[in-house]
Amino acid sequence: NAGVTQTPKFQVLKTGQSMTLQCAQDMNHEYMSWYRQDPGMGLRLIHYSVGAGITDQGEVPNGYNVSRSTTEDFPLRLLSAAPSQTSVYFCASSRGAGGYNEQFFGPGTRLTVL
Amino acid sequence: RKEVEQDPGPFNVPEGATVAFNCTYSNSASQSFFWYRQDCRKEPKLLMSVYSSGNEDGRFTAQLNRASQYISLLIRDSKLSDSATYLCVVNGNTGFQKLVFGTGTRLLVSP
Numbered sequence: 001n002a003g004v005t006q007t008p009k010f011q012v013l014k015t016g017q018s019m020t021l022q023c024a025q026d027m028n029h030e031y032m033s034w035y036r037q038d039p040g041m042g043l044r045l046i047h048y049s050v051g052a053g054i055t056d057q058g059e060v061p062n063g064y065n066v067s068r069s070t071t072e073d074f075p076l077r078l079l080s081a082a083p084s085q086t087s088v089y090f091c092a093s094s095r096g097a098g099g100y101n102e103q104f105f106g107p108g109t110r111l112t113v114l
Numbered sequence: 115r116k117e118v119e120q121d122p123g124p125f126n127v128p129e130g131a132t133v134a135f136n137c138t139y140s141n142s143a144s145q146s147f148f149w150y151r152q153d154c155r156k157e158p159k160l161l162m163s164v165y166s167s168g169n170e171d172g173r174f175t176a177q178l179n180r181a182s183q184y185i186s187l188l189i190r191d192s193k194l195s196d197s198a199t200y201l202c203v204v205n206g207n208t209g210f211q212k213l214v215f216g217t218g219t220r221l222l223v224s225p
Contacts, residue, residue, distance in 0.1 A: 042214075
């Protein structure tokens with residue numbers, strides 16, 4: 001199993017550009033989520049999904065959209081990139097919810113917005 | 115006050131030393147607790163869950179103190195490979211996994 005995969009690994013955008021960060025998992029996990037990690041801030045939840053067709057906002061959702069058309073894929077869209085969105089983005093999946101289950105993280109996408 | 119607070123370190127220890135980290139949390143309703151390990155420029159990975167009675171996994175021991183709202187991680191006989199950042203993670207209320215991540219404690223083990 002590949003686990004959780006993310007593409008691209010690195011990306012540089014100009015302010016105002018849009019892009020999609022891809023995330024896929026092959027563990028048949030129902031729960032998937034997107035986090036961003038910034039220095040001194042810890043990981044913060046952007047959006048999450050409890051199953052195909054169901055998504056909800058996390059702690060810092062502004063400027064991001066998600067969709068979950070399949071169990072495997074959970075892309076994150078940046079609508080109009082801003083320098084404040086410069087960060088490392090991690091996608092994660094888990095077998096169950098409620099905070100009792102191990103989170104499996106992808107390798108991350110390092111995004112720079114100029 | 116942050117929901118989860120950790121000393122950022124770094125903790126510099128020689129190989130073979132014992133080192134302990136603490137993490138405090140503010141939500142008394144928190145139900146589950148974890149330690150994740152994150153290597154430089156890598157993704158976090160689960161190190162161990164923390165149970166009410168305390169638990170041990172090899173050289174690693176985790177403890178929970180609900181009364182004082184902190185969890186601890188003890189590493190015995192430190193190895194060079196233990197050098198990493200250790201993230202304290204706490205589950206909030208019920209519903210989706212409202213996990214709150216600490217900013218991490220950096221450990222550097224030297225020869």
